[in-house]
Amino acid sequence: MGTYLTGEVSVIHAAADVDFENFAYSAVFANSSGAQVINGTSVTLVAGRVLNIVVQENTTTLSGTDFLLMGNPIAPQTKVKTGLISSTTEPLDNNTGIVDTYQYVDIKTGNPIQS
Numbered sequence: 001m002g003t004y005l006t007g008e009v010s011v012i013h014a015a016a017d018v019d020f021e022n023f024a025y026s027a028v029f030a031n032s033s034g035a036q037v038i039n040g041t042s043v044t045l046v047a048g049r050v051l052n053i054v055v056q057e058n059t060t061t062l063s064g065t066d067f068l069l070m071g072n073p074i075a076p077q078t079k080v081k082t083g084l085i086s087s088t089t090e091p092l093d094n095n096t097g098i099v100d101t102y103q104y105v106d107i108k109t110g111n112p113i114q115s
Contacts, residue, residue, distance in 0.1 A: 009070040018069055020057035025071035027052045028062070037061040 011023055018025075028038060030045035037043075038051070040059035045051065045067065055069060062069070088099050104113045 008072075010072050011070070013069045013071075015062065015065055015067070018062075022074055023069075023071050024074050025055040025069040027070040028055065029068040029070060030066065031068065032066045034066055036063065036067060 028051045033047045035044050038060050039056050090099050
């Protein structure tokens with residue numbers, strides 16, 4: 001069971017410390033009452049209350065010092081970049097071709113695979 005389901009958190013970050021690259025946030029603590037946009041939805045927070053929700057970076061705009069994000073570090077094995085990782089131009093016969101290298105994740109093992 002993930003810690004976001006049990007409410008266990010190991011970090012509490014203020015606005016200046018929020019780092020979606022290295023942390024997954026599973027709750028918002030309201031320092032004051034007011035509306036915030038969380039996961040694309042405007043939510044009215046109540047001061048002193050915790051909203052348990054997995055916070056998505058790309059659809060969340062939390063303003064000022066009205067909140068704290070609570071969560072946990074992302075495990076290194078879950079930070080695997082996938083997709084195009086390099087592109088080079090190489091000659092082939094009388095033509096010039098583009099050779100792309102992609103990285104995928106094996107869904108059975110979770111390990112990265114390069115093409």
